[in-house]
Amino acid sequence: MNIVFLLQSFINGLSIGSVYAIFALGYTLVFSILGIINFAHGAVFTLGAYCTYALAVGDFGLNGLLAGMSLPFRLPFPLALLGGSLLAGGIGVLVERLAFRPLRAKGADPLLALVSSLGVALILVNCLQFLVGAEIYAFPSGIFGSLPMAMVFKMDGKVLAVRTVQIIILVVSLAMLLALAWFMNRTRMGKALQATAENPETASLLGIHVDRYILSTFFISGALGGLSGTLIGASFGLAGPYFGVSYGLKGLAVIVLGGLGSIPGAVLGGLVIGLGEAFLPPDYSSMKEAVAFVMLFVILLARPQGLLGRQTIQKV
Amino acid sequence: MRSFIILLAGLFLANTALAEPVGSPIPVGIAVGQTTNVALFGEEQVNGAKVAEKLLNEKGGVGGTPIRLAFQDTGGDEAGAINAFQNLISRDKVVAIIGPTLSQQAFAANPIANQAKVPVVGPSNTAKGIAQIGEYVSRISAPMTLVAPNALKRALKLNPNVKNVAVVYAQDDAFNVSETGIFQEAIKGMGLNITTIQKTSVKDTDFTTQVTAILGAGVDMVVMSCLAADGGNMVKQLRQLGYEGLIVGGNGFNSPNMYPVCGQECTGVIVAQAYSPKADNAENKAFSAAFKDMFKKDPAQFSAQAYTSVKVVVDALNEVEKSSGKKIAEMDTAELRTALNAAIVSSSYDTPLGEIVLDADGEITQKTFYVSQIKVADDGKTGTMELLPE
Numbered sequence: 141m142n143i144v145f146l147l148q149s150f151i152n153g154l155s156i157g158s159v160y161a162i163f164a165l166g167y168t169l170v171f172s173i174l175g176i177i178n179f180a181h182g183a184v185f186t187l188g189a190y191c192t193y194a195l196a197v198g199d200f201g202l203n204g205l206l207a208g209m210s211l212p213f214r215l216p217f218p219l220a221l222l223g224g225s226l227l228a229g230g231i232g233v234l235v236e237r238l239a240f241r242p243l244r245a246k247g248a249d250p251l252l253a254l255v256s257s258l259g260v261a262l263i264l265v266n267c268l269q270f271l272v273g274a275e276i277y278a279f280p281s282g283i284f285g286s287l288p289m290a291m292v293f294k295m296d297g298k299v300l301a302v303r304t305v306q307i308i309i310l311v312v313s314l315a316m317l318l319a320l321a322w323f324m325n326r327t328r329m330g331k332a333l334q335a336t337a338e339n340p341e342t343a344s345l346l347g348i349h350v351d352r353y354i355l356s357t358f359f360i361s362g363a364l365g366g367l368s369g370t371l372i373g374a375s376f377g378l379a380g381p382y383f384g385v386s387y388g389l390k391g392l393a394v395i396v397l398g399g400l401g402s403i404p405g406a407v408l409g410g411l412v413i414g415l416g417e418a419f420l421p422p423d424y425s426s427m428k429e430a431v432a433f434v435m436l437f438v439i440l441l442a443r444p445q446g447l448l449g450r451q452t453i454q455k456v
Numbered sequence: 457m458r459s460f461i462i463l464l465a466g467l468f469l470a471n472t473a474l475a476e477p478v479g480s481p482i483p484v485g486i487a488v489g490q491t492t493n494v495a496l497f498g499e500e501q502v503n504g505a506k507v508a509e510k511l512l513n514e515k516g517g518v519g520g521t522p523i524r525l526a527f528q529d530t531g532g533d534e535a536g537a538i539n540a541f542q543n544l545i546s547r548d549k550v551v552a553i554i555g556p557t558l559s560q561q562a563f564a565a566n567p568i569a570n571q572a573k574v575p576v577v578g579p580s581n582t583a584k585g586i587a588q589i590g591e592y593v594s595r596i597s598a599p600m601t602l603v604a605p606n607a608l609k610r611a612l613k614l615n616p617n618v619k620n621v622a623v624v625y626a627q628d629d630a631f632n633v634s635e636t637g638i639f640q641e642a643i644k645g646m647g648l649n650i651t652t653i654q655k656t657s658v659k660d661t662d663f664t665t666q667v668t669a670i671l672g673a674g675v676d677m678v679v680m681s682c683l684a685a686d687g688g689n690m691v692k693q694l695r696q697l698g699y700e701g702l703i704v705g706g707n708g709f710n711s712p713n714m715y716p717v718c719g720q721e722c723t724g725v726i727v728a729q730a731y732s733p734k735a736d737n738a739e740n741k742a743f744s745a746a747f748k749d750m751f752k753k754d755p756a757q758f759s760a761q762a763y764t765s766v767k768v769v770v771d772a773l774n775e776v777e778k779s780s781g782k783k784i785a786e787m788d789t790a791e792l793r794t795a796l797n798a799a800i801v802s803s804s805y806d807t808p809l810g811e812i813v814l815d816a817d818g819e820i821t822q823k824t825f826y827v828s829q830i831k832v833a834d835d836g837k838t839g840t841m842e843l844l845p846e
Contacts, residue, residue, distance in 0.1 A: 144668075145665075145668075148664065148665065148668055149665065151664075152662060152664050152665065156662060201716075202751060202752055202753050203499055203751075207752075208752065266491065269491065269495060273499055274490075274495035274496045274498070274499045275496065275499070275713060275716070276496065276684065276685055276688075276713045276716055276717050277716055278688075278716045278717050278718070278719065278837075280719060280836045280837075281719045281720060281721070281836060289696040289697075290696045290697050290698070292671075292697055292698050298668075298672050299668050299671040299672050299697075300668070301664060301667065301668055301671065301697040301698075303664065303693065303696055303697070306664075372661070375661070375662070376661035376662065376689050377661075377685065377688070377689060377716070377717050379493075379496075379661075379685045380493060380495060380496050380685075381495070382491075382492055382493045382495065383493075385493075386659065418662075418665070422654050422655060422656075422665050422666045422669060424655075428657060428659070428660065429657075429659060
């Protein structure tokens, strides 16, 4: 272990961990309000990335129903990122309308909503494959304009390499996390969302339109999912319609690790898992998927409520 | 209850005892992964099979009787493959099955076809022991024992000063593990030093750690056994972080999916191939042209192997019709399946892969392998694999 390896791993972990954090925030927001996991979040993550790709690159590849078609315009990457995130937010709203609201209206068991969100996720992903095929899409190298591809430093005769896309991921993620923190704590809408999360019935009595705020939560959650999908896609490519599945599972590990329903916990959990994966020696990189769950298991043994979760106090 | 069971058993026996003619068009089953993360390969296989159906039917099918492909999605797991096989055998009454996509699915599903005496042709199963699963199992996907050393020889022609080599392989993929073994033996056999061995996972996307290790080792050539998505990503990151030496990729790189993943950074990568769209044989020229006409791109290896599998079945059906003097459509399905299997094995075929021979076990011997160099077009999404001269 030398200082360059540690520094390299830290940068890599911070970059990927911040994406996990944004992704997991989407899960956490929905959980904190409805008390259930939205299993369609991984599908929204994927669709957001594809929407950004379509807006930035303007074509739909060579497979699927949209094969050979193209949009009449191309957007610069920052605008496409914004557009893709907003479209993903719209898909989040659609998920709420299809999978959650009908069951909530009938007073169904929350477990049913969990299953129906899983069903919606499968439908969305299969529709995506039907439209654009299973081929790999990748953002073109020049997507970030004239920025250099990477920065390479020499330290102690060793190479420290940082890809530009890693810096972009880190900056966008941190900006988004700060913006969300400000929104939740400093705006009327954010406070109303927190009130709804605390107690929907009381919030309703205080004049807060609960259904509307639930819808807003799904929109924000979807937009965050789409944003994280795009950041991953910009860095590594869109590896087919199913590429959100493993991130969906990892997001679950992140929010449980950080503490269910805790926004700072989701951020911390994402960073912990990202760094944990990054510090894994290259020889064991195929164990990356297991790292999140091993960490989860170990930390839950010590703190069942997660890193920043609150213990449930039962009044008797 | 007892009489009900007897009735059911009677119906079952009656069903199996009744002769069922094959009918027209002749049903051939295609069981590949069209969903889950195998879909990328399955989609290419479906495209190749569709071209085979069109081309071979235009040529008269089997003695004038057309074939009809019955598609079943296997997904990416064993249960999906078993389910698809059962549907094709009992519901679609296919004469043969082409599939599944993955070797581990073949180990689970092929015994079912073998038990039902339905011939199976594996289009992309490269693991050891596939053809030995049973009498009714063959494959047209060859292990890569010859092509790896060839690719290294061609790379050394491009740069004779290569001394130090980095080896990279996806340690969670059986094919790539066996391929890297072949590569490493060939590297040592050429008197080159393996300076660093970096292991990855097919699920990996961030290779900064491995790339840093390779850059620090000061190598002249990187030899990779990975798939298109992970391998393409690693090539991109190697180039972006300043590596300028030779890159040789194994058979996993032999896919048009490489182009969009690493764009211009892919240009110059040397690829060891079991199939090349540029292969100079009549079968491949016809197949490539028809594929390009239908899908507006060059065929991938998975497409060529699916086409080859269908062609093997159709050629064998023609052989059965000729030797038995009976029309296939009028033959009893069970009887035909047995005759067809006997015709598939111990035969040679002209295919887009070149000439292939199936032995009595159904194991393939492929005569020709290829070595190409990637050239990505200006759009960064499409490209070609240009054959390197001997």
